[in-house]
Amino acid sequence: MGRALTFEIFRYNSTAENDKPRIDIFQLEETPRLNVFTALNLIREQQAPDLMFDFVCRAGICGSCGMMINGRPTLACRTLTSDLPNTITLYPLPFFKLLGDLSVDTGVWFREVAERVESWIHTQTEFDPQTEEERMDNATANKIYEAERCIECGCCLAGCATAQVVPDFLGAAGLNRIGRFVIDPRDQRDEEDWFKLISTDSGIFGCIGMMACDDVCPKDLPLLEVFAYIRRKMAAIGFSKKKEKAAAV
Amino acid sequence: MSKVITTDVLVIGAGLAGERAAIASASEGLDVIILSLVPPRRSHSSAAQGGMQASLGNSVKGKGDNTTIHWLDTVKGSDWGADQEVARIFADNAPIAMREMAHFGVPWNRVEGGPREVYIKGKKTTIVEDYGKEGLITARDFGGTAKWRTCYTADGTGHTVLYTMDNMVVQLGITVHDRMEALRLIHKDRECVGAVVRSLRDGEILAYMSKTTVIATGGYGRIYGESTNAVINEGTGSWLALQTGVVPLANMEAVQFHPTGIVPTDILVTEGCRGDGGLLLDVDEYRFMPDYEPEKQELASRDVVSRRMKEHMLKGKGVQSPYGEHLWLDLRHLGETHLKTKLREVYDICMYFIGVNPIKDLVPVRPTQHYSMGGIRVNKDGHTYNMEGLFALGEVSCWDMHGFNRLGGNSLAETVVAGMVVGKQIAEHAKKTALVADVSLAEQFVQKEKEKIGHLLNSADGENVYELRYEISNLLKTHVHIFRTGEGLEKATTGLQDLVKRVENVKVRSKAPGMNPELSFALRIEGMAKQALLIAQGALNRKESRGAHSRDDYPDRDDVNWLNRTLARWPDPQGEPVFEYEPVGVLDLPPGDRGYGGGQQISMEITVDEYNSRVDEEQKAKGRLDPIEPTGARLPKEAWKETQ
Numbered sequence A: 001m002g003r004a005l006t007f008e009i010f011r012y013n014s015t016a017e018n019d020k021p022r023i024d025i026f027q028l029e030e031t032p033r034l035n036v037f038t039a040l041n042l043i044r045e046q047q048a049p050d051l052m053f054d055f056v057c058r059a060g061i062c063g064s065c066g067m068m069i070n071g072r073p074t075l076a077c078r079t080l081t082s083d084l085p086n087t088i089t090l091y092p093l094p095f096f097k098l099l100g101d102l103s104v105d106t107g108v109w110f111r112e113v114a115e116r117v118e119s120w121i122h123t124q125t126e127f128d129p130q131t132e133e134e135r136m137d138n139a140t141a142n143k144i145y146e147a148e149r150c151i152e153c154g155c156c157l158a159g160c161a162t163a164q165v166v167p168d169f170l171g172a173a174g175l176n177r178i179g180r181f182v183i184d185p186r187d188q189r190d191e192e193d194w195f196k197l198i199s200t201d202s203g204i205f206g207c208i209g210m211m212a213c214d215d216v217c218p219k220d221l222p223l224l225e226v227f228a229y230i231r232r233k234m235a236a237i238g239f240s241k242k243k244e245k246a247a248a249v
Numbered sequence B: 001m002s003k004v005i006t007t008d009v010l011v012i013g014a015g016l017a018g019e020r021a022a023i024a025s026a027s028e029g030l031d032v033i034i035l036s037l038v039p040p041r042r043s044h045s046s047a048a049q050g051g052m053q054a055s056l057g058n059s060v061k062g063k064g065d066n067t068t069i070h071w072l073d074t075v076k077g078s079d080w081g082a083d084q085e086v087a088r089i090f091a092d093n094a095p096i097a098m099r100e101m102a103h104f105g106v107p108w109n110r111v112e113g114g115p116r117e118v119y120i121k122g123k124k125t126t127i128v129e130d131y132g133k134e135g136l137i138t139a140r141d142f143g144g145t146a147k148w149r150t151c152y153t154a155d156g157t158g159h160t161v162l163y164t165m166d167n168m169v170v171q172l173g174i175t176v177h178d179r180m181e182a183l184r185l186i187h188k189d190r191e192c193v194g195a196v197v198r199s200l201r202d203g204e205i206l207a208y209m210s211k212t213t214v215i216a217t218g219g220y221g222r223i224y225g226e227s228t229n230a231v232i233n234e235g236t237g238s239w240l241a242l243q244t245g246v247v248p249l250a251n252m253e254a255v256q257f258h259p260t261g262i263v264p265t266d267i268l269v270t271e272g273c274r275g276d277g278g279l280l281l282d283v284d285e286y287r288f289m290p291d292y293e294p295e296k297q298e299l300a301s302r303d304v305v306s307r308r309m310k311e312h313m314l315k316g317k318g319v320q321s322p323y324g325e326h327l328w329l330d331l332r333h334l335g336e337t338h339l340k341t342k343l344r345e346v347y348d349i350c351m352y353f354i355g356v357n358p359i360k361d362l363v364p365v366r367p368t369q370h371y372s373m374g375g376i377r378v379n380k381d382g383h384t385y386n387m388e389g390l391f392a393l394g395e396v397s398c399w400d401m402h403g404f405n406r407l408g409g410n411s412l413a414e415t416v417v418a419g420m421v422v423g424k425q426i427a428e429h430a431k432k433t434a435l436v437a438d439v440s441l442a443e444q445f446v447q448k449e450k451e452k453i454g455h456l457l458n459s460a461d462g463e464n465v466y467e468l469r470y471e472i473s474n475l476l477k478t479h480v481h482i483f484r485t486g487e488g489l490e491k492a493t494t495g496l497q498d499l500v501k502r503v504e505n506v507k508v509r510s511k512a513p514g515m516n517p518e519l520s521f522a523l524r525i526e527g528m529a530k531q532a533l534l535i536a537q538g539a540l541n542r543k544e545s546r547g548a549h550s551r552d553d554y555p556d557r558d559d560v561n562w563l564n565r566t567l568a569r570w571p572d573p574q575g576e577p578v579f580e581y582e583p584v585g586v587l588d589l590p591p592g593d594r595g596y597g598g599g600q601q602i603s604m605e606i607t608v609d610e611y612n613s614r615v616d617e618e619q620k621a622k623g624r625l626d627p628i629e630p631t632g633a634r635l636p637k638e639a640w641k642e643t644q
Helices: A036-047 A106-116 A139-150 A161-165 A169-180 A193-197 A212-216 A223-248 B016-026 B067-077 B086-102 B155-173 B236-243 B304-315 B330-341 B343-353 B409-430 B441-456 B466-479 B486-505 B517-541 B608-613 B615-620 B639-643
Strands: A004-011 A023-029 A066-069 A074-076 A085-091 A097-100 A102-107 B004-012 B032-036 B113-122 B125-129 B176-177 B182-189 B193-198 B203-216 B255-262 B279-281 B329-330 B361-374 B375-377 B390-392 B564-569 B576-584
Touching: A004 A036, A004 B176, A023 A036, A023 B361, A023 B441, A066 B193, A074 A212, A097 A223, A106 B576, A139 A169, A139 A223, A139 B155, A139 B182, A169 A193, A169 A212, A169 A223, A193 A223, A212 A223, B004 B016, B004 B193, B004 B409, B016 B409, B032 B182, B032 B203, B067 B125, B067 B409, B067 B639, B086 B255, B086 B409, B125 B466, B125 B615, B155 B409, B155 B576, B182 B441, B203 B236, B203 B361, B203 B409, B203 B441, B236 B375, B236 B390, B255 B304, B255 B343, B279 B375, B279 B466, B304 B329, B304 B361, B304 B615, B330 B343, B343 B361, B466 B517, B486 B517, B517 B564, B517 B576, B576 B615, B608 B615
Parallel strands: A004 A085, B004 B032, B004 B203, B032 B176, B203 B390
Antiparallel strands: A004 A023, A066 A074, A066 A085, A097 A102, B113 B125, B182 B193, B193 B203, B255 B361, B279 B329, B329 B361, B564 B576
8 A cells, every 4th residue: 555645736717607716635545656747647537527737748848737746836747746745735836827727828928938038049141951051069059958958847937036026027937048049159139139138127137036946947957057147248248338338428 | 600710821730840831831921820739849849859860961970971871761761661752852851951940040969070989889989070070960870770860959859949940930920829729620522721629728619710721730649558659649630630531541550669668657768878879688687689680789770679679578588567577778888977968858857757867777668659650641742632721741640751660860850841841832832722711611610519519518428538548548558569460450450449439428527617628538539549440450451560560470571462551531430441552652762671670571573663653543543632743753763773
């Protein structure tokens, strides 16, 4: 016999009339290497066929299954119940629009952020199918890849104090996305463009430095370093602007 | 009256193939809407790890590579089941597609000039990369290839390419409606004009009407239950085609089992593990692959490696575990740096999901359902058989460059190449087509779906949909797996024929309004059962062994009777499926030995020219629409002889 697990799960169906947010309780026997993905599917198949949650890859790669597990935002698919106490509480990620039960709308939020930060290579160069690719040194490619590893699960925003009070805050995921293009030599945006985009209260200067994002990121992105890099870069641009201004006077 | 949304091009599926095709149309100024079950960046393309094959030849181990050698590997890999012209179109365009993705922003790993240490066939070897190629896109080794050809970004290739592609979608302002599921195509006899769609946000049923409709929904792996596929890969797109009664699904019996799914959980660890030097070991920690495949060893094609692994386990050399029998993947010698950079996803998966540290420990693996070579049959332009205005591409389609076995790195590359090539044809089709906004036709189709939903919700008594799902997958897992027998396939076929009837009596217990996950699943179960039957019956019919289809009772590849492609349609929903066969396509490389795998062949009795002379006519008779260019136009005759 495995442990008797108690799941306390937040429930709310926004499309049902008069439905009220509540906590439902489910019992499940623990089996070896049980993770929250399997547990939730068993609960749905056997106890609550209307239970809503999101999984896609179930391998920690796609970022669909961010949720609050015992008060901490993380990926459900790779959370083993053996690492948790007998009682497991599951809430949807805060910050994002709730769709139902544990399912939140990360897709629409991330699309809007991609539009806001213009998350694409800005270049005047046309693609020529007949010529060799532009060369890039491998170290640069690896650096871009490191920043590109974000899976947009939203855990950083769920854990972020600023994001809960500043509605248009880009959060770690949004800032990291910008950082990815700042270091990409193919992107022809200049310092002025970056400054306008990031040097605002909804950008890097909105961050109050509590760095929960860095603690909770399931992909271990070096968010601390990314922020430090962006801050330094923005400060440098800011100072040079100030100097220019002083010189002009 | 239900809501009707109109667009020039409707793309169902927002993975790499669907998004690349959408970009092709949007770039031509067409109005495009993409529908997706999930936010686009969650699509299963994101989980692809290893890379994309393209014969850029920049790495020293890819020196001298060209599109012809890539094509040869692909045709041999397919066990001659591929359409050789399509394989050619693919191989010729793959280098362009890789460069285009670099231009779009993919941070491909690049050549670093000078010496570096690598593992080749179990031995540590020093190779010296050409300084002249420094900074160009590099490649790693994959199975069944003559050259190192697989372009990559560490082991997150699908992720970076999908994010880059989706960036393009955002840049072009292409509309994406996520959490939407197409339930049925709207068609006027043999002309597709849109789809009935259910919102997975609130359960609303609406109609999309389009000039051109595109299915790019990926594979059906979840029908097998144990699969490396994402949970959304339930064959919803191929089911759309099958429901029309006229569009055939091709080669459904051609199912790929990947050698290295981890035990338990069935999550994939990339072929790049073996490409980078990983070894397969048995219960005695003995490296067995060189005994079976002296030349290719761990890097024979996937069908062969999976078969050899199973064969070795049947000899009692498997490792017993509470989760069933498995073998070991040894990555320890690759070292911590390699495992934490180039195989970082693999490292994370092993650590998080099974608590195995691949730097110190062996990884438990076994062959696991991974890919469907078969799918919606299309001509070389991606246009479906028998249905004007309907296109399909990517894994959901049978274009057919993979035949009975696809090479690792060829399907991820196919998504972007087909997205480019077929995408162009989709745009051309939409440009010359007028929108048929036949709202009353749409309403008829919408009403049928609403009735179906009403029936599911209101039936007083009936079957549990989840239990039926397990019965379906158990039959496939037991009888339609790596090794197949006539007896087992009979059992599977009979069992699935029964299940096809039983799924009509599903009872949905949850009456919750909105997306209602149980109802959503109940709406897919008929498609899953029927496609499972096509897989089993197709395998039962095919009395030979070819690529991944391996029959104990018919061990030889039979080019006299079976050098053909299975086409299955379901004309009467209450009736039986209809099986037909067509030639694989124009042959250029005559059927021969693959150079690995050790199978025997029964050689063709007619000449290649005789075979080729009937291809066009016979395919046309099966409903193939005329491609823009004549059949065979892209297949340079005997170009492969120059490489011999």
